[in-house]
Amino acid sequence: MRSFASDNNARVHHEILEAIIRANDGDVISYGDDVYTQRAIEKFKEIFGKDIDVYFVYNGTGANVLALTAITKPFNAIIASPMSHINVDECGAVEKSSGCKIITVPSSDGKIRIDDIKKLLHAKGVEHHSQPKVISITQSTEVGTVYTVEEIKEITKFAHENDMYVHMDGARIANAAASLNKSLREITKDAGVDVLSFGGTKNGMMFGEAVVFFNRELSKDFKFVRKQGTQLHSKMRYISAQFEALLSNDLWLKNAKHANEMAQYLEEKVKEIDEIKLTQRVEANAVFAIMPRKAIEKLQEKYFFYIWDEEKDEVRWMTSFDTKKEDIDLFVEEIKRAMRDF
Template identity: 50%
Template sequence: MTGQTAGGAIRRHDPRVRGFASDNYAGVHPEVLAALALANDGHQVAYGEDDYTTHLQEVFRAHFGPRAEVFPVFNGTGANVTALQSLTERWGAVICAESAHIQVDECGAPERVGGLKLLTVPTPDGKLTPELIDRQAYGFDDEHRAQPQVVSITQTTELGTCYTPEEIKAICDHAHQLGMAVHLDGARISNAAATLGVPLAEFTTDAGVDILSFGGTKNGLLVGECLVVLSPERVRSIKYLRKMSMQLASKMRFVSVQFEALLAGDLWLRSASHANAMARRLEQAVKDVEGVTVMRPVQSNAVFATLPREVSERLQKRYRFYFWNEATGEVRWMCSFDTTEEDVDGFAAALVEEMRGSATIA
């Protein structure tokens, strides 16, 4: 299906095609597109001195408290690397889960670009605890060891699990007692708030998080994330690090206005709640299918499951999704703000068909 605008651009994809590979596959929420158009007319000062970025400080402070400072960036990797640099010395190290995005999916950027050492800990569910942190929190003042200076957690985790506010507070209290700061990778922070049913500040500012990467693109934005400084006394040189890390947008108003559209009202929560609900619907639709095992509780917009590999490979020809663990055959199915009940039901029906076909072949 194609369409052409007056300017000559041609639609080169079929908008009827749906998938469960990533919430990044979804388009831009219509309310965000409208906000972009609203900010487009006329001229505004570049590099963040525009009216939209100035007002964005108030928008984020309404969620995270009066000390919050906001720095829009281009993407999640840039947000994470810049945040971690702001908390570490050149000899610093970051303790994180073995499954953390900064360890697995950022092509070594924290270490190669950020110049810091990652100290990883295996976790059964993607979540750190004070006890797990202590596996790497040692060697302070040992000149032969990279110095543990930061604990980085992800909310929700890469395995779809969700920290409670109490769990995050315990981590922050423990890290601070050891002289370390806490970074939260919030690529899906809105999904966590929707699951927990609490304000964003309850498991960030109030729990003791020092800096967070606030995700937007996985929740309906075109482009952009935000660095949110919650403990200014622990963070240094963000504006210089953002520029040095190639994360300073010249036309920043177009990043900032998206976050205003997302956070000034309830769009962030509506979109995340819907994505979470679709994941729960998918879990309910497949959990009793013989041969399918849902691997862990569905606490966000992700469903992790195992099923026969040949079934997954056939199903991938009908709906795109990824293998999460090639060795075990575990797959990940992601829902988005625009996933419909019909999408979920159609996918579940296709899965049942392929499972029956596998049984017939056997």
């Protein structure tokens, strides 16, 4: 039975598996000094330009933690959305490792805005307060919305004018680029982002993420930060080979486009059910909805998915690169059946 809980639940794309198998041939030098890693880094440079630094890590938490640790000091503060992954779903890892305080600003749609960030700058220069140093945004956001290029540029301009950096949690960066019909470079480097956590796992890879520095002044010591942060993979070729495949022949884009289209298809089907209220714009590969708790419980007997907000009975349904229309049709029939029972 198809799960609509998370794109993490999806299988590995067959082209990624084939790349791993091809890499599994003989001995190569470990810790990234291999041809697979060099080719994968070149793929990133083809997309973002030669003047970047790229480091591969195991997972998204590792990417976020190390990226933010590398560009802050323990007395700094990181500004983020209250629903951001670094604030909610990483068990305090960023604060523990960086020593920084995460300060959240209000958000109902996953995005944060300059008017709210401005209110925190009174602390700058005051020795009694954590010093704001990084604005961290998620693209696409935790509720499936997407920052426009103009919105990102506004944030990065404000950050740089106030001696701050911008970190982007791009666990679903591919879905955002597909949604905006923009290149990966346009929504990151060209928009002024300093460092990006580039996601692969949610878009068809088995494991592995990348930390991409567009501001190379910030990456000088990152190889030591990565090692000390336990994210240096000895058999690096198995991460690198996946990224080489993902970034070849627009596989990353094809996967993301399909996931987004399936979310839009699910949205269309759910809109036909009057008793269900959609709560967020469907811009990437997530659908958020409110439905009766009894119907949720009935539906969960057949399908695995998460309740996003217990108080509001709001659920999250995610689609992935291998979700099919038939999967959604069956799911919607079960939704209707659960709603009829209550």
